[in-house]
Amino acid sequence: MTVTLSYREVAGPLLYMFPGQGSQQVGMAEELAEVYPDARAVFSEADDVLDVALSRICFEGPEDLLTDTINAQPALFASSMAALCAIQAEVGYLPRPAPVPRPPLSAGHSMGEYTALAAAGCIDFADGLRLVRERGRLMKEAGAKQPGRMAAVIGLSEEVVAQVCAEVAEASGGVAQIANDNCPGQIVVSGDEDSIAAAMSGLEKAGARRVVPLAVSIAAHSPLMAPAASQLEATIETVEVRDPLAPLIGNTSGRPLDNAGEICQELNAQLTGSVKWTASMKYAVDAGVETAVEIGPGSVLTGLMRRIDRKGKRANVADAADVRKFCEQFK
Numbered sequence: 001m002t003v004t005l006s007y008r009e010v011a012g013p014l015l016y017m018f019p020g021q022g023s024q025q026v027g028m029a030e031e032l033a034e035v036y037p038d039a040r041a042v043f044s045e046a047d048d049v050l051d052v053a054l055s056r057i058c059f060e061g062p063e064d065l066l067t068d069t070i071n072a073q074p075a076l077f078a079s080s081m082a083a084l085c086a087i088q089a090e091v092g093y094l095p096r097p098a099p100v101p102r103p104p105l106s107a108g109h110s111m112g113e114y115t116a117l118a119a120a121g122c123i124d125f126a127d128g129l130r131l132v133r134e135r136g137r138l139m140k141e142a143g144a145k146q147p148g149r150m151a152a153v154i155g156l157s158e159e160v161v162a163q164v165c166a167e168v169a170e171a172s173g174g175v176a177q178i179a180n181d182n183c184p185g186q187i188v189v190s191g192d193e194d195s196i197a198a199a200m201s202g203l204e205k206a207g208a209r210r211v212v213p214l215a216v217s218i219a220a221h222s223p224l225m226a227p228a229a230s231q232l233e234a235t236i237e238t239v240e241v242r243d244p245l246a247p248l249i250g251n252t253s254g255r256p257l258d259n260a261g262e263i264c265q266e267l268n269a270q271l272t273g274s275v276k277w278t279a280s281m282k283y284a285v286d287a288g289v290e291t292a293v294e295i296g297p298g299s300v301l302t303g304l305m306r307r308i309d310r311k312g313k314r315a316n317v318a319d320a321a322d323v324r325k326f327c328e329q330f331k
Contacts, residue, residue, distance in 0.1 A: 013104075015289040016119065017305070018080050020110035023298030024072045026061035028318070029079040033059075035320040038089045039082035042125070046078040049126045050133055054078060069143075069218070073111045073136035074129050080115045080296030081125060083317050087295070090327040105289060107249040107280050109301060110180070110221070111135065113270065121245035122263055134235050138228035139218055139271070145227070148219025149196040150179060153187045155209030158278070161187045164202045168195055179221035180275040183307035188214070190222040221274055229271040236267055247287075254279030281308045293317060293326065 032039040033055070043055035057066050058075045065071060108116035111132055118128040153161055158181050165176040174195035180188040189199055196219075200211045219225065241260040250257045250266040254276040257263050281304070284292070291313040294301045302314040317326050 013288040013290045015284045015292040016084075016104055016106040016116070017292055017294045017301040018106070018108035018112035018115035018119070019076060019294060019296045019298050019301055020108065020112040021069065021072050021076060023296065023300055024066055024076050024079075025297050026059075026063050026066055028058055028075070028297040029082045030059040031319050032082050032086050032323070036082075036086040036089050036323075038085040042078055042082040042085055045125065046074065046129055049129050050074060069140045070133065070136040073132040076111060076296060077115050077118070077128060077132045080112070081118060083295045083323070084119055086320070086323045087317060087327060090323050105247045105249065105284050105287060107284065108251075109277055110251065110270075110275050112296070112301075113251050113266070115296070116248055117241075117244075117263065119246075120248050122242050122248070122260070123239060127239045131232075131235060131239065135228075135232055135271070138231050139220065139225065142225055142228040143216075143218030146219075146224055147193060147217050148175075148191060148222065148224045149193045150188055150190045150214040150216050150219060151196055151200050152210075152212045152214060153189060153203050153208050154212070155185055156187065156203060156206060157184075158187060160206055161189065161203065164206055165189055165191070165199050168199045168202055172198060175219065175223050177222055178274045179219075181278045182275075183278055183281075183304040186304070186307070190219040190224075192219065192224060221271065223272050225271040229268065232271065233268045236264060249280045249283055251275045251277070251280065254283055256283075277304065278308055281305055285309045285312070291315065 033043055046054045054075055057071050058079060066075060106116045106120055114128050114132050117123050118125055162178055165178060168176045172195045175191035176189060176195040176199045177191060178187055179190035189196060203211050241263050243259045244257060248257050252266055252269045252273040257266055289312065292305045293315045295317050297318050299316045302316055305314055315326055317323055
């Protein structure tokens with residue numbers, strides 16, 4: 001399956017955003033698969049490639065099976081790709097000939113970066129499925145061997161959070177660092193259990209409005225994921241990675257990834273490095289993006305984008321009604 005991001009010139013500067021783990025929900029993309037044959041084909045291929053009833057897990061659950069990291073990642077990947085295929089099918093149904101398509105900017109949050117890569121033609125759909133399935137398996141395995149902890153920090157700047165984490169890590173000899181800089185005032189920290197406990201206390205003393213422990217037992221985007229990253233790198237080397245057909249912003253740099261070599265470096269660094277989502281979205285805004293569209297379940301990324309830039313238009317495309325509404329602008 002090959003999907004290429006495109007949009008009509010009338011749409012103006014556009015950003016596609018692909019959600020990461022945490023946005024999954026039972027029933028996601030089921031209606032899309034019922035309404036759009038192209039979306040249904042996504043799940044048929046996913047079931048065949050993984051030899052797992054991924055479509056049933058997405059559509060019927062149960063929730064604990066869907067939220068298991070090993071299933072959540074490919075399920076989100078397939079659901080977002082199904083939504084993208086539905087958009088392209090709807091646009092293709094328009095009666096008048098299309099103008100020359102122009103690719104939009106795209107970005108994916110954490111695991112969503114793999115979806116963005118597939119959408120931009122950098123990896124095949126089947127390879128992307130296998131990669132995120134393996135990514136989820138390795139992360140789960142790493143967390144079981146060396147449990148970690150994550151917490152959301154509300155109301156402090158990135159600089160203050162980074163300083164507190166650095167001080168804690170130096171004092172404890174453990175791991176505490178920023179995992180996600182999601183938007184101004186919302187940051188996620190990650191590391192070993194004792195260090196993050198100390199960091200949470202320090203962040204509260206530093207004036208955080210709230211410090212909320214997350215219901216996870218892995219330290220994503222931290223050095224505790226190094227064993228998983230090393231094994232995933234070996235898997236990435238077996239996959240054909242191509243230059244992007246559309247501009248793509250990388251998580252760990254907040255800057256465009258221009259070629260296959262940079263993409264491989266990004267994927268190898270991503271599991272242990274921080275997701276610089278604020279910087280990524282600011283780059284998109286500075287590049288002239290007017291409309292940011294979250295493709296896939298949930299509205300986490302559109303909410304973050306509203307905190308980063310309040311001026312632009314925001315949209316979610318998760319079901320058939322969303323698809324039709326979004327594609328109205330192209331008529």
